[in-house]
Amino acid sequence: MALTHAEREQFLAEPHIAALAVDAGAGRAPLAVPIWYQYAPGEEVWIMTGAASRKYALIEAAGRFSLLVDRVEPTIRYVSVEGPVTGTLPATRERLTELAARYLPAEKVAGYVAFAWENHGEQLIVRMRPERWVSSDLGTV
Template identity: 70%
Template structure:
Protein backbone atom coordinates (compact mmCIF):
# COMPACT_ATOMS: atom_id res chain seq x y z
CA UNK A 1 0.00 0.00 0.00
CA UNK A 2 1.34 3.43 -0.93
CA UNK A 3 2.32 5.74 1.93
CA UNK A 4 0.64 9.08 2.53
CA UNK A 5 2.70 12.22 1.95
CA UNK A 6 3.25 12.59 5.69
CA UNK A 7 4.26 8.92 6.10
CA UNK A 8 6.74 8.97 3.24
CA UNK A 9 8.30 12.29 4.31
CA UNK A 10 8.63 11.08 7.92
CA UNK A 11 10.14 7.78 6.76
CA UNK A 12 12.65 9.60 4.53
CA UNK A 13 13.54 11.84 7.50
CA UNK A 14 14.66 8.78 9.50
CA UNK A 15 18.41 7.96 9.38
CA UNK A 16 18.48 5.14 6.82
CA UNK A 17 21.40 4.48 4.51
CA UNK A 18 20.23 5.44 1.04
CA UNK A 19 20.97 3.97 -2.36
CA UNK A 20 21.82 6.89 -4.65
CA UNK A 21 21.38 6.30 -8.37
CA UNK A 22 22.45 8.62 -11.18
CA UNK A 23 22.61 8.25 -14.97
CA UNK A 24 26.05 6.93 -15.92
CA UNK A 25 25.76 7.67 -19.64
CA UNK A 26 25.08 5.79 -22.84
CA UNK A 27 25.69 2.08 -22.68
CA UNK A 28 26.05 2.05 -18.88
CA UNK A 29 23.62 1.15 -16.14
CA UNK A 30 23.01 3.89 -13.56
CA UNK A 31 25.74 4.34 -10.95
CA UNK A 32 24.16 3.13 -7.70
CA UNK A 33 25.98 3.56 -4.39
CA UNK A 34 25.11 3.53 -0.68
CA UNK A 35 25.17 6.96 0.94
CA UNK A 36 24.23 8.88 4.05
CA UNK A 37 21.75 11.69 3.42
CA UNK A 38 19.88 14.41 5.28
CA UNK A 39 16.20 15.32 4.88
CA UNK A 40 13.56 17.22 6.81
CA UNK A 41 9.88 16.91 5.79
CA UNK A 42 8.93 19.46 3.16
CA UNK A 43 12.53 20.45 2.44
CA UNK A 44 15.33 19.54 0.08
CA UNK A 45 17.36 16.35 0.51
CA UNK A 46 21.15 16.61 0.61
CA UNK A 47 24.16 14.34 0.34
CA UNK A 48 27.91 14.88 0.63
CA UNK A 49 30.49 13.60 -1.82
CA UNK A 50 33.99 14.34 -3.05
CA UNK A 51 34.13 17.35 -5.37
CA UNK A 52 36.09 15.37 -7.99
CA UNK A 53 34.35 12.01 -7.42
CA UNK A 54 32.74 10.12 -10.29
CA UNK A 55 29.45 10.39 -8.42
CA UNK A 56 29.63 14.19 -8.32
CA UNK A 57 30.69 14.40 -11.97
CA UNK A 58 27.72 12.23 -13.02
CA UNK A 59 25.28 14.18 -10.83
CA UNK A 60 26.55 17.45 -12.29
CA UNK A 61 26.17 16.10 -15.85
CA UNK A 62 22.68 14.63 -15.26
CA UNK A 63 21.40 17.52 -13.16
CA UNK A 64 19.35 15.10 -11.06
CA UNK A 65 19.52 11.83 -9.13
CA UNK A 66 17.38 9.32 -7.26
CA UNK A 67 17.64 8.09 -3.69
CA UNK A 68 15.92 5.00 -2.31
CA UNK A 69 15.72 3.98 1.36
CA UNK A 70 14.12 0.88 2.83
CA UNK A 71 13.71 -1.26 5.92
CA UNK A 72 12.51 -4.79 6.58
CA UNK A 73 11.31 -4.51 10.19
CA UNK A 74 8.77 -4.06 11.67
CA UNK A 75 7.33 -3.91 8.15
CA UNK A 76 8.81 -3.99 4.67
CA UNK A 77 8.74 -0.32 3.68
CA UNK A 78 10.52 1.83 1.13
CA UNK A 79 10.58 5.37 -0.22
CA UNK A 80 12.26 6.48 -3.42
CA UNK A 81 12.62 10.12 -4.47
CA UNK A 82 13.94 11.63 -7.67
CA UNK A 83 14.47 15.23 -8.53
CA UNK A 84 16.65 18.03 -9.82
CA UNK A 85 19.82 19.26 -8.20
CA UNK A 86 19.05 22.71 -6.83
CA UNK A 87 22.40 23.64 -5.25
CA UNK A 88 25.97 22.44 -4.80
CA UNK A 89 28.15 24.07 -2.13
CA UNK A 90 31.45 23.25 -0.39
CA UNK A 91 31.12 21.05 2.71
CA UNK A 92 31.59 22.85 6.02
CA UNK A 93 32.42 21.41 9.43
CA UNK A 94 28.79 22.14 10.33
CA UNK A 95 27.59 19.92 7.46
CA UNK A 96 29.88 17.12 8.65
CA UNK A 97 28.64 17.49 12.22
CA UNK A 98 24.96 17.48 11.20
CA UNK A 99 25.33 14.40 9.02
CA UNK A 100 27.51 12.55 11.53
CA UNK A 101 25.12 13.25 14.40
CA UNK A 102 22.30 11.78 12.33
CA UNK A 103 24.03 8.40 11.98
CA UNK A 104 26.56 7.99 14.77
CA UNK A 105 26.34 7.75 18.57
CA UNK A 106 26.97 11.18 20.16
CA UNK A 107 30.31 10.10 21.63
CA UNK A 108 31.66 9.22 18.14
CA UNK A 109 30.68 12.42 16.32
CA UNK A 110 33.65 14.68 17.20
CA UNK A 111 36.27 12.08 16.27
CA UNK A 112 34.48 11.24 13.01
CA UNK A 113 34.14 14.92 12.06
CA UNK A 114 37.81 15.58 12.81
CA UNK A 115 38.97 12.55 10.81
CA UNK A 116 36.66 13.36 7.89
CA UNK A 117 37.71 17.00 7.75
CA UNK A 118 41.40 16.02 7.72
CA UNK A 119 41.27 12.93 5.47
CA UNK A 120 38.37 13.02 3.00
CA UNK A 121 39.61 15.84 0.79
CA UNK A 122 37.55 18.49 -0.93
CA UNK A 123 33.84 17.63 -0.62
CA UNK A 124 30.56 19.19 -1.66
CA UNK A 125 26.95 19.15 -0.47
CA UNK A 126 24.54 18.39 -3.31
CA UNK A 127 20.91 19.41 -2.68
CA UNK A 128 18.04 17.73 -4.52
CA UNK A 129 14.43 18.88 -4.53
CA UNK A 130 12.23 15.76 -4.29
CA UNK A 131 9.97 15.87 -7.32
CA UNK A 132 8.79 12.29 -7.93
CA UNK A 133 8.00 9.87 -5.10
CA UNK A 134 7.43 6.10 -5.07
CA UNK A 135 6.63 4.47 -1.74
CA UNK A 136 5.03 1.41 -0.23
CA UNK A 137 4.51 -0.46 3.00
CA UNK A 138 4.30 -4.13 2.14
CA UNK A 139 3.39 -5.23 5.69
CA UNK A 140 5.18 -7.41 8.16
CA UNK A 141 7.27 -10.40 7.11
CA UNK A 142 5.54 -12.36 9.89
CA UNK A 143 2.21 -11.82 8.05
CA UNK A 144 3.44 -13.82 5.05
Protein backbone atom coordinates in the same frame (compact mmCIF):
# COMPACT_ATOMS: atom_id res chain seq x y z
CA MET B 1 0.15 -0.26 0.11
CA ALA B 2 1.42 3.21 -0.84
CA LEU B 3 2.37 5.54 1.98
CA THR B 4 0.57 8.83 2.53
CA HIS B 5 2.40 12.06 1.81
CA ALA B 6 3.11 12.58 5.52
CA GLU B 7 4.22 8.95 6.03
CA ARG B 8 6.68 8.99 3.15
CA GLU B 9 8.17 12.32 4.23
CA GLN B 10 8.54 11.11 7.82
CA PHE B 11 10.14 7.85 6.65
CA LEU B 12 12.63 9.72 4.45
CA ALA B 13 13.45 11.99 7.41
CA GLU B 14 14.55 8.96 9.46
CA PRO B 15 18.29 8.12 9.38
CA HIS B 16 18.32 5.31 6.83
CA ILE B 17 21.32 4.63 4.62
CA ALA B 18 20.21 5.56 1.11
CA ALA B 19 21.07 4.01 -2.20
CA LEU B 20 21.91 6.91 -4.50
CA ALA B 21 21.41 6.29 -8.21
CA VAL B 22 22.49 8.54 -11.05
CA ASP B 23 22.76 8.14 -14.82
CA ALA B 24 26.21 6.82 -15.69
CA GLY B 25 26.00 7.53 -19.43
CA ALA B 26 25.40 5.61 -22.64
CA GLY B 27 26.05 1.91 -22.44
CA ARG B 28 26.32 1.92 -18.64
CA ALA B 29 23.90 0.99 -15.91
CA PRO B 30 23.17 3.79 -13.44
CA LEU B 31 25.77 4.28 -10.74
CA ALA B 32 24.20 3.10 -7.46
CA VAL B 33 26.05 3.62 -4.18
CA PRO B 34 25.17 3.80 -0.47
CA ILE B 35 25.23 7.28 1.01
CA TRP B 36 24.29 9.29 4.08
CA TYR B 37 21.75 12.04 3.44
CA GLN B 38 19.77 14.68 5.32
CA TYR B 39 16.08 15.50 4.92
CA ALA B 40 13.33 17.28 6.83
CA PRO B 41 9.68 17.07 5.70
CA GLY B 42 8.84 19.73 3.13
CA GLU B 43 12.48 20.62 2.47
CA GLU B 44 15.13 19.58 -0.01
CA VAL B 45 17.29 16.48 0.39
CA TRP B 46 21.02 17.02 0.66
CA ILE B 47 24.04 14.78 0.42
CA MET B 48 27.76 15.37 0.88
CA THR B 49 30.26 13.96 -1.58
CA GLY B 50 33.79 14.47 -2.80
CA ALA B 51 34.28 17.32 -5.26
CA ALA B 52 36.56 15.09 -7.35
CA SER B 53 34.41 11.94 -7.11
CA ARG B 54 32.89 10.08 -10.05
CA LYS B 55 29.58 10.29 -8.23
CA TYR B 56 29.68 14.09 -8.21
CA ALA B 57 30.78 14.28 -11.86
CA LEU B 58 27.82 12.09 -12.86
CA ILE B 59 25.36 14.08 -10.73
CA GLU B 60 26.66 17.31 -12.25
CA ALA B 61 26.29 15.90 -15.79
CA ALA B 62 22.82 14.45 -15.21
CA GLY B 63 21.49 17.36 -13.21
CA ARG B 64 19.40 14.98 -11.08
CA PHE B 65 19.61 11.82 -8.99
CA SER B 66 17.46 9.51 -6.94
CA LEU B 67 17.62 8.06 -3.45
CA LEU B 68 16.06 4.83 -2.22
CA VAL B 69 15.69 4.07 1.47
CA ASP B 70 14.18 0.92 2.92
CA ARG B 71 13.80 -1.25 5.98
CA VAL B 72 12.63 -4.79 6.68
CA GLU B 73 11.60 -4.47 10.37
CA PRO B 74 8.99 -4.11 11.80
CA THR B 75 7.46 -4.10 8.31
CA ILE B 76 8.91 -4.02 4.82
CA ARG B 77 8.78 -0.36 3.81
CA TYR B 78 10.55 1.80 1.23
CA VAL B 79 10.60 5.30 -0.18
CA SER B 80 12.24 6.34 -3.43
CA VAL B 81 12.61 9.99 -4.34
CA GLU B 82 13.94 11.58 -7.52
CA GLY B 83 14.53 15.16 -8.47
CA PRO B 84 16.69 17.87 -9.94
CA VAL B 85 19.82 19.25 -8.35
CA THR B 86 18.94 22.70 -7.02
CA GLY B 87 22.36 23.77 -5.84
CA THR B 88 25.87 22.79 -4.85
CA LEU B 89 28.01 24.49 -2.26
CA PRO B 90 31.21 23.78 -0.36
CA ALA B 91 30.77 21.52 2.65
CA THR B 92 31.33 22.95 6.10
CA ARG B 93 32.50 21.27 9.25
CA GLU B 94 29.12 22.13 10.79
CA ARG B 95 27.22 20.29 8.03
CA LEU B 96 29.59 17.34 8.30
CA THR B 97 28.90 17.23 12.03
CA GLU B 98 25.13 17.40 11.41
CA LEU B 99 25.31 14.51 8.97
CA ALA B 100 27.58 12.38 11.15
CA ALA B 101 25.37 12.97 14.20
CA ARG B 102 22.42 11.62 12.22
CA TYR B 103 24.13 8.24 11.73
CA LEU B 104 26.75 7.73 14.43
CA PRO B 105 26.55 7.32 18.22
CA ALA B 106 27.15 10.69 19.94
CA GLU B 107 30.52 9.59 21.34
CA LYS B 108 31.82 8.77 17.82
CA VAL B 109 30.83 11.99 16.03
CA ALA B 110 33.74 14.27 16.98
CA GLY B 111 36.38 11.67 16.11
CA TYR B 112 34.76 10.85 12.78
CA VAL B 113 34.37 14.53 11.86
CA ALA B 114 38.00 15.29 12.72
CA PHE B 115 39.21 12.34 10.62
CA ALA B 116 36.90 13.02 7.66
CA TRP B 117 37.60 16.75 7.59
CA GLU B 118 41.35 16.10 7.45
CA ASN B 119 41.37 13.07 5.12
CA HIS B 120 38.43 13.03 2.71
CA GLY B 121 39.49 15.97 0.55
CA GLU B 122 37.25 18.73 -0.71
CA GLN B 123 33.59 17.91 -0.09
CA LEU B 124 30.47 19.43 -1.59
CA ILE B 125 26.87 19.58 -0.48
CA VAL B 126 24.46 18.74 -3.27
CA ARG B 127 20.81 19.71 -2.81
CA MET B 128 17.92 17.98 -4.58
CA ARG B 129 14.25 18.96 -4.78
CA PRO B 130 12.07 15.84 -4.48
CA GLU B 131 9.86 15.70 -7.58
CA ARG B 132 8.81 12.08 -7.90
CA TRP B 133 8.04 9.73 -5.02
CA VAL B 134 7.45 5.98 -4.98
CA SER B 135 6.64 4.38 -1.65
CA SER B 136 5.09 1.31 -0.12
CA ASP B 137 4.60 -0.56 3.09
CA LEU B 138 4.27 -4.24 2.32
CA GLY B 139 3.25 -5.09 5.85
CA THR B 140 4.68 -8.15 7.53
CA VAL B 141 5.00 -10.20 4.35
